[in-house]
Amino acid sequence: MPGQPYMLDPAVEAMPRERLRRVQDARLRAVVQRCYQNMGMYREKFDQLGLKPDDVRSVEDLPRLPFTTKEDLRSRYPLKGLLAVPREEVQRYHMTTGTTGKPTISPLTRDDVFRAEEALARCGAAAGVGPGDLAQLMFGYGLFAGSVICHPAWERMLGAAVIPAGAALPSATQLDIMQEFRPTVLAATPSFLLHIAEVAREQGVPIAELGVQKIVTGAEPSSEETRVKIAQAFNAPIYSDIYGMCELGPHFCVECPHHQGLHINEESFLAEIIDPDTGQQLPPGQKGMLVLTCLMKQAMPLLRYQTKDITVLEDSPCSCGRSHLRVRRIMGRTDDMVKVKGVNIFPSQVEAVIRGVEEVKDSEFQMLVDRSQAAVDSLTVKVEAAQPGPELAAKLKAAFSRAFLGSNLKVELVPVGSLPRFSHKAKRLVDTRKL
Amino acid sequence: MPGQPYMLDPAVEAMPRERLRRVQDARLRAVVQRCYQNMGMYREKFDQLGLKPDDVRSVEDLPRLPFTTKEDLRSRYPLKGLLAVPREEVQRYHMTTGTTGKPTISPLTRDDVFRAEEALARCGAAAGVGPGDLAQLMFGYGLFAGSVICHPAWERMLGAAVIPAGAALPSATQLDIMQEFRPTVLAATPSFLLHIAEVAREQGVPIAELGVQKIVTGAEPSSEETRVKIAQAFNAPIYSDIYGMCELGPHFCVECPHHQGLHINEESFLAEIIDPDTGQQLPPGQKGMLVLTCLMKQAMPLLRYQTKDITVLEDSPCSCGRSHLRVRRIMGRTDDMVKVKGVNIFPSQVEAVIRGVEEVKDSEFQMLVDRSQAAVDSLTVKVEAAQPGPELAAKLKAAFSRAFLGSNLKVELVPVGSLPRFSHKAKRLVDTRKL
Structure with a gap:
């Protein structure tokens, strides 16, 4: 045929x-x-x-x-x-x-x-x-x-x-x-x-x-x-x-x-x-x-x-x-653009969202891109927060939802000082997918 | 032009x-x-x-x-x-x-x-x-x-x-x-x-x-x-x-x-x-x-x-x-088909979902279709439950999500006996939209 x-x-x-x-x-x-x-x-x-x-x-x-x-x-x-x-x-x-x-x-x-x-x-x-x-x-x-x-x-x-x-x-x-x-x-x-x-x-x-x-x-x-x-x-x-x-x-x-x-x-x-x-x-x-x-x-x-x-x-x-x-x-x-579920995402854009939320506007962050067992890609944004809590997480999540339509993005608040620091060119994106 | x-x-x-x-x-x-x-x-x-x-x-x-x-x-x-x-x-x-x-x-x-x-x-x-x-x-x-x-x-x-x-x-x-x-x-x-x-x-x-x-x-x-x-x-x-x-x-x-x-x-x-x-x-x-x-x-x-x-x-x-x-x-x-946000929904299908959830399988229910101020249509399914609670609501919601893809459906548990009963042809759908 x-x-x-x-x-x-x-x-x-x-x-x-x-x-x-x-x-x-x-x-x-x-x-x-x-x-x-x-x-x-x-x-x-x-x-x-x-x-x-x-x-x-x-x-x-x-x-x-x-x-x-x-x-x-x-x-x-x-x-x-x-x-x-x-x-x-x-x-x-x-x-x-x-x-x-x-x-x-x-x-x-x-x-x-x-x-x-x-x-x-x-x-x-x-x-x-x-x-x-x-x-x-x-x-x-x-x-x-x-x-x-x-x-x-x-x-x-x-x-x-x-x-x-x-x-x-x-x-x-x-x-x-x-x-x-x-x-x-x-x-x-x-x-x-x-x-x-x-x-x-x-x-x-x-x-x-x-x-x-x-x-x-x-x-x-x-x-x-x-x-x-x-x-x-x-x-x-x-x-x-x-x-x-x-x-x-x-x-x-x-x-x-x-x-x-x-x-x-x-x-x-x-x-x-x-x-x-x-x-x-x-x-x-x-x-x-x-x-x-x-x-x-x-x-x-x-x-x-x-x-x-x-x-x-x-x-x-x-x-x-x-x-x-x-x-x-x-x-x-x-x-450092990364494509997650068809959406082009730049660390600079993620940063802009974080900088727009008062409680974390000066925080360090990290982006983790992962592919699950079921081959679903996901993006987790870890953000350092002095006073973490579900409300702040929800606020950040909402800010990301407005900014990145349709992306399956997770927010994780982590203790201040727990993420790597960069002196020269920041490498905030960690992509562990095997493409 | x-x-x-x-x-x-x-x-x-x-x-x-x-x-x-x-x-x-x-x-x-x-x-x-x-x-x-x-x-x-x-x-x-x-x-x-x-x-x-x-x-x-x-x-x-x-x-x-x-x-x-x-x-x-x-x-x-x-x-x-x-x-x-x-x-x-x-x-x-x-x-x-x-x-x-x-x-x-x-x-x-x-x-x-x-x-x-x-x-x-x-x-x-x-x-x-x-x-x-x-x-x-x-x-x-x-x-x-x-x-x-x-x-x-x-x-x-x-x-x-x-x-x-x-x-x-x-x-x-x-x-x-x-x-x-x-x-x-x-x-x-x-x-x-x-x-x-x-x-x-x-x-x-x-x-x-x-x-x-x-x-x-x-x-x-x-x-x-x-x-x-x-x-x-x-x-x-x-x-x-x-x-x-x-x-x-x-x-x-x-x-x-x-x-x-x-x-x-x-x-x-x-x-x-x-x-x-x-x-x-x-x-x-x-x-x-x-x-x-x-x-x-x-x-x-x-x-x-x-x-x-x-x-x-x-x-x-x-x-x-x-x-x-x-x-x-x-x-x-x-x-009694009703179209909510482009999805055709029949009360009989809603009923089938409810009948498939053990805790409410014999419950009376009612479907309310409404149009919000912002002109967004929504469907609320009220289900009578002897033992209401967030877990049962979530279980029902999940069952509906599987059944009705993409519909913006809300579940509300109400006390047993609070919904109207029908002796002949059930009228379980209440559509208050002004189309």
């Missing part, structure tokens, strides 16, 4: 690199012009550097371009100087939510929506998703650039059938649906699949016998061990990971069945690895921060966007036939 | 009734054949009645057809004898979830998805949604047949831009988005809009000045007073309501700007009003249960489906020019 992994668009995905380079050069020149002409942010950045759009002729000139950071976007919330098209051209707004900070907006034109869907259709195709498949989509719908894009892509571009389960249903219900409908494809975050596998074990549901053929994961980093563990639990011969970022594409990578890294959609994105301290480009094979330049984005093309994800670029040929460069699995972050 | 209400498809929506009748006759003959040939349920029902598909020649023969009920669907969970197409033709499964009972499944073929989108595009068009509009979609995404259908319909068929906000974000966040993005269209349940208006009042946000032009509501019944209240709060000149049912179309009505009832999509659905006790057809103008027959549904066409909603059919001409019959606002239910 299920098909084998295939390329949605071999003419692009396996384009000879010389030709690809010419395409990239032309697209880079065009996007740089559009950015400079239409986006206040880039006009400022270019002018500060004394850079003219015409100075950028090819991919070799990439290092001359300014970087773009998440802070640039935040300081221009919602879209000050960030739109490269008239507002009427924006077809849809996705955004990240969930933390105290203002959300990061991802405006998409009609073309951008098409390309976003195409990127996720490529991911599905790389896992063999196609006619005859039934996919249980467990990525979030709504503002999050997940199922709202994946669903039409897989239905219309790949011809698969879809159960729009979403991320909000409890695992037991997801498991019921799996047993009743026997989807051949599961799409979810790795941690949610681990959790479902655990619930199945507790309930004695033989998930290895449900006929799952293909697993597509995304929305959080995971390790090779996790991939193997999930694939084994569901007895799924095919497994593919998606990597994306709301503000960028949103999705820019395809994992082929050879699991030698994720192929970047290089006709739409230029990838660099830089030394996060010096900003210098690093050659393939060296570890550093992934930086991406949008070539085709219409609404909000970003140049040299610092993802803050640490990885390695691979330029060795891949047996799958795709010519596009690969990035290795994400190995860490240059900042 | 925003357009005026229009007809998406005047050739169909304003089709002369004589011609419409010929279309209906032909479609009814075809669907009856398909039901009998392919759906085990209808083969059984027809055979029991000694009815042959050829006996049904026109809309006049409708009363000869058997009724279909929600219980029919439940007893055939998930789709035993309910699919009129091979399973591979199913493009998508929507379903209702949220209560103890098995979900009701709504399988859709590719054509069904198109027609479902078209129905919601008609609703949008009737409210003037089109190019230049930005719609904040606050119906739920996912399994619920709401935003997953409405979103592509409004984006692709109407050319509006969309903020896929969904139903899960808190009202304060929805309000932030409204202030920042100034959507011209809001789509949500009436109770959620009332709640947002209340939050705005508390926070001093002048929602009447945000530039909302069009409000589209749905997913729960509401009164004319509520419509006026919401339209005034947001100062929105256009307001339109959607009426649908997951298992049916899902959507089969369009409210035109004249607010004289909702036009049924009569090229796709036949509507009857019946006496709920005798099952006899009632003429237009008389109150009874709405019964619908699918003419175009491919995956799961239902014949004479008892909606259990009480209303009146109107056949007087409408000034909007649409020729299709109208149903008045829903006036009640033939069963």
Whole structure:
């Protein structure tokens, strides 16, 4: 019944690199012009550097371009100087939510929506998703650039059938649906699949016998061990990971069945690895921060966007036939952001909440991220308190609830002096999860 | 900037009734054949009645057809004898979830998805949604047949831009988005809009000045007073309501700007009003249960489906020019189902939970549905207990949480003998909401 992994668009995905380079050069020149002409942010950045759009002729000139950071976007919330098209051209707004900070907006034109869907259709195709498949989509719908894009892509571009389960249903219900409908494809975050596998074990549901053929994961980093563990639990011969970022594409990578890294959609994105301290480009094979330049984005093309994800670029040929460069699995972050149950949390934001509660405004704190037996992630914030008590705990808990929507956060008051002190760079985050 | 209400498809929506009748006759003959040939349920029902598909020649023969009920669907969970197409033709499964009972499944073929989108595009068009509009979609995404259908319909068929906000974000966040993005269209349940208006009042946000032009509501019944209240709060000149049912179309009505009832999509659905006790057809103008027959549904066409909603059919001409019959606002239910925050709850299900808890298994109970100042609906279950206490309350609360996912349910233990007794038909549900 299920098909084998295939390329949605071999003419692009396996384009000879010389030709690809010419395409990239032309697209880079065009996007740089559009950015400079239409986006206040880039006009400022270019002018500060004394850079003219015409100075950028090819991919070799990439290092001359300014970087773009998440802070640039935040300081221009919602879209000050960030739109490269008239507002009427924006077809849809996705955004990240969930933390105290203002959300990061991802405006998409009609073309951008098409390309976003195409990127996720490529991911599905790389896992063999196609006619005859039934996919249980467990990525979030709504503002999050997940199922709202994946669903039409897989239905219309790949011809698969879809159960729009979403991320909000409890695992037991997801498991019921799996047993009743026997989807051949599961799409979810790795941690949610681990959790479902655990619930199945507790309930004695033989998930290895449900006929799952293909697993597509995304929305959080995971390790090779996790991939193997999930694939084994569901007895799924095919497994593919998606990597994306709301503000960028949103999705820019395809994992082929050879699991030698994720192929970047290089006709739409230029990838660099830089030394996060010096900003210098690093050659393939060296570890550093992934930086991406949008070539085709219409609404909000970003140049040299610092993802803050640490990885390695691979330029060795891949047996799958795709010519596009690969990035290795994400190995860490240059900042201390941590993702707990889909919510991005920064120690600085946790600190801001604590500083806002009178009784503990000068207290030391520590964040412990843990994964339970049942594969549920949790965040415990330990806060030193001179006069601990249930009232203070409840007050802090309420302050966190207001600040971090939907996060499963626990508060623990501990005696003053019991937490570690830092003289230089504070390391208040302790993540004991095995991702 | 925003357009005026229009007809998406005047050739169909304003089709002369004589011609419409010929279309209906032909479609009814075809669907009856398909039901009998392919759906085990209808083969059984027809055979029991000694009815042959050829006996049904026109809309006049409708009363000869058997009724279909929600219980029919439940007893055939998930789709035993309910699919009129091979399973591979199913493009998508929507379903209702949220209560103890098995979900009701709504399988859709590719054509069904198109027609479902078209129905919601008609609703949008009737409210003037089109190019230049930005719609904040606050119906739920996912399994619920709401935003997953409405979103592509409004984006692709109407050319509006969309903020896929969904139903899960808190009202304060929805309000932030409204202030920042100034959507011209809001789509949500009436109770959620009332709640947002209340939050705005508390926070001093002048929602009447945000530039909302069009409000589209749905997913729960509401009164004319509520419509006026919401339209005034947001100062929105256009307001339109959607009426649908997951298992049916899902959507089969369009409210035109004249607010004289909702036009049924009569090229796709036949509507009857019946006496709920005798099952006899009632003429237009008389109150009874709405019964619908699918003419175009491919995956799961239902014949004479008892909606259990009480209303009146109107056949007087409408000034909007649409020729299709109208149903008045829903006036009640033939069963005692109540919708609390989007979750369908039956007293019988509440009873089943209580009967499952040893200490109160023979206790009298009462369900109180209330709407707070801030327009938040809540359900309180009062249960008589000989030995009340926090432990028993917690035990009951946990049992309800397992049974009714996502419902905001309170448990109150009361002395034995304090609740009303019923000798005949128990009336354990007290709904004090002004809908």
